[in-house]
Amino acid sequence: MPVEVVTGNHAAGYALAVAGEANRFGRGAACGIYPITPQTEIVERVAAFPFTKGRVVPVESEHSAMGVSIGASLTGARAFTASSSNGLAYMVENIMTAGFYRLPIVMVAVNRTLGPPWNIWADQGDSLMLRDFPWVQLYCANNQEVADLTILAFRLAEDHRILLPTLVCLDAFIISHTQGETDLPEQEAVDRYLPPLDLPHRMRHDDPKTLGGLIWPDVTTSLRMEIHEAMQRVPEVYDECREAFREVFGREPGAALDAYETTDADTVLVASATVATTAREVVKRRRAAGEKIGLVKMRMFRPFPEAALREACASATRIGVLDRDYAAGLGGVWWQDSRAAFQGHRDDVILQDYLVGIGGGDVTPETVDRVLEDLAGRDRAGGPVWADVGNGKGGGA
């Protein structure tokens, strides 16, 4: 298989394209695309791909880009797109629609700070704002994960037990524009991994029907329950997809979360994406110095792997959650869900929120050291701490 030194955007665009091409034996590939920094190279790569069967439609907005993909998916095409930041915000109505339509669309989101004021650098606030929609969300920490999880996402989304759109997220510039060695799977292998899409509720000209008409509360309730049940099946199906991936490609994408040195740890950091890999350096160094410290690297955000997180942190009494995002009025989004995971299960944990690298600030080992220092000195958890700011104690106590 060809390993190349490419950017994260290159890996994402390539993966979307070969996954779409793999559906040439089915109803082809189709998508709407619209540019936005820093994901533009992804849709450029998709637009340049010589699809055997299908069509890439350049449109006038992110909202329409998802609209085209929804229409394409409803007819049984493999549909996908990419966006970022305020582009995702503008797309929101159709993002929600794709989820409620149960369409296995895959979207790559390059995590960029929401504005104004404008800022093009990494921040997860954009994709995390979609947390309440029926989308699976996965977060990558390097270029290889971008390629692998994007391809895996199609198999997961298209599984009849799931049928939920899936979001694959990567950090702006730190991944999107950074060159690194990446194994880009060949078409033939992707063809084997991704059989033609079989969408059970697809539109047929010989069987006209309306999707999305007016329904009563009871039907609404049961549709929500269906979504919830599908979400509950995701971890299991995800693991099956990883296993199948290994059989075809010879390597296995990571689990919903990675527990690193957590077995006997009294202190655990919870982090995602590139912040997690930098934190792992610190954990490795401190372990070597004898500290009982571990790291949970989160890969799946929706559904939130509550049980796995509790299990990984079983020995820890101090947990620091690193959030490169901020939910106004509360704090970090990862922290909120982590805190909820322990609610009713453990009451002996100091679970503290640290906001780091907001707006793309460089999260260095020193940042992580400062976090650990604060965490070690606490006798109870408080409100979110702005860890990049000198004495950045947040509100609450």
Place this chain on the structure above:
Amino acid sequence: MVEIRIHGRGGQGGVTLAKLLATSRFLKGQSVQAFGLYAAERSGAPVQAYCRFDDEEITNRNLIYEPDHVVVLDPTLVGPAILGGLKAGGWILLNTIATPESLSAEFPENRVATVDATAIARGHGLGTRSVPIVNTALAGAVAKLLDLPLEEILAALDHLGFGGGNVDAARDAYRLVAEHGPQREAGSRDGDARPGAIGRGPSFLAGAGGDLPGIKTGQWANEQPKRQQYVPPCNHVCPAGNDVQGFLHALAEHRVDDALEILLRTSPFPATCGRVCPAPCMASCNRIQLDGAVNVRELERYAGDKGEVKLVPAERREERVAVVGSGPAGLAAAYHLALYGYGVTLYEAGSELGGLLRTGIPEFRLPAAVLDRELDRVLDLGVEAVTGVFINRERLLELARNHDAVLVATGLQELRALRLGVGEVEMVSQGIDFLDQVRSGVPIRVDGEDVVVVGGGNTAMDAARTALRLGAASVRVVYRRTRKEMPAIAEEIEEALEEGVEIDFLTQPVAVQRMAQADGDTGEQHLACRRMELGEPDSSGRRRPVEVPDSEFSLPCHRVILALGQSPDLSVFPEGTEVREGAELLGLLETPVYAVGDLATNDGTVAAALGSGRRVAMHIHQTLTGEVVVSGEQTRVRSDVDVWHDEVIRDEALRMHLFERRPVESGEVIGLERRHTTFDEIHAGLPSAGEAKRCLSCGVCNECDICVTYCPEGVLKRVGHDLVFDYGYCKGCGICVTECPRNVVFMSHL
């Protein structure tokens, strides 16, 4: 792990260099990262790129703060910043022609290596001459410094599809890179760039006006709009040196007094020139390409007739200047000298002031009242006038002894004649004399006569039109060249034709003939003429008329008026004196004596005489005081201009499509009946100054503010007479430039 930081400028290929280095290590099985620091780069801005490689998987996702090595793509970036965090023992590679030894004092704790990658890149045709792409050459140099075999970097080039000159450049640099060891042990390094905790920034609300620190739109721009100014053609050609664009701009804004004030800076006679000037400004007007020249002459008259300006001369000086001759040149010189504060005495041989303005231009073109008003303007400055005194050579020497400077502005007094044989004494007169007699009230009538006027200048036209008004049965002008060569003002020729004057072109009078009659010698009178054709150009550049053989014919004729032009009377000067403007005459005396106006230049127009008088007045002032005098032409920049051009702007440099068409306004003309029987002024003048709005203001900002209106970012403001660009937010879109009709706003490369 090895970490390399690359300092370059946007567009130089620093990120690609990082990728080349990373690829060469990747091909050897290492884990790699290559990335740029992306922000508001534009080409040329200082930027950084990074490369790290390691045998282990790289998980660190930070920027590189403590590089093992540093590469500098552009020698102008060398400064303390490039050393930030550089590890002891690390090398610094510079793209420069300097030797590493010569730089070791600057980097005493590090290995210094240099290579002239720019020359190598140019030698292999990489990039453009102005922006050579140096990254592939530097990749070769880095390989050498990392002790890598050349083949490993060549493999990376090949893997990424770089061929040809890139491979040769890498090979050359690998061979040519020179190195010099550190001069002392590395100490602790200042300026470690690793970030600590950040401080609290400003409040959004406090900075809601857009003052939050960070990246402004302007930093993306490659170009910035700036303001320039050209010389409008009218200003360039005006013989008097008038700021034509300037006074038209004032008129267009209904500032009539300001318009007059601008004109009075260079000429005491706007109302006069506004009637009699041939107006070369109009012939050169760029508006001709759109819908006809701006009627500058009538607008100058408007300003001269309607404006009111109180002139205040400079403080009275002790020096006295004598001016001989009170024509336009002498008056202009007297005017400007009086404004400078000199005591001026004007000597006029005739009984009235004004020279040719008074004696040679008929009332219907220049009413005496208009001239008198403008003369008063000069006299009101304290100029003393002595009339009826002819200055001969002796008296000139006397004046020179009694004054600090003397100007001679006697114009052209020698009238050219034509020998026409018998009868010329009674029948032939000079046009200048004819006009002067009529003006001064000599009761001349030409009722029923056939009058022939010889010549093609304004005197010929004026004499012909005067004869018509005095009752002539017919008036013919004979001229030996064609209409094209006629020196008379085109409009005056038109008006003469309207009034019934006939013109015979290519005609040369030969002799007056009287047809013998049986009953005596009072037979019919004729003027024998010959046809001419145009031959080779003569010394004036005009084609010389040549007689057509056997082409004689005769015209009925009772009176011949000659208007053949004049030449200077130099008898006042010693033999062999070179008479030209600005040259001091009679060099034997200490007092400088100057010739001005037609006497010196032979230009033949009022405007040229005014310009000559003004220039010599300035020259005298400069000579007597040593002060440097700034002429009107150099004071026309009214406000801040980034670039001042001395060139004249032509219509092709204007955006003509942005101007609306608008017909020329000429004002009323009195009826032909009155023109045949009275000497009433035939032009009534413009009823308003609206015509001034037709001025395109070529190459000069007239504050139309279209640029301000169209700026999509709202970053262009008018502050007083200045255009203020907020470059912090100007994205360089250039709309202000494409919307500026007069080529004032232009884009400047950053």
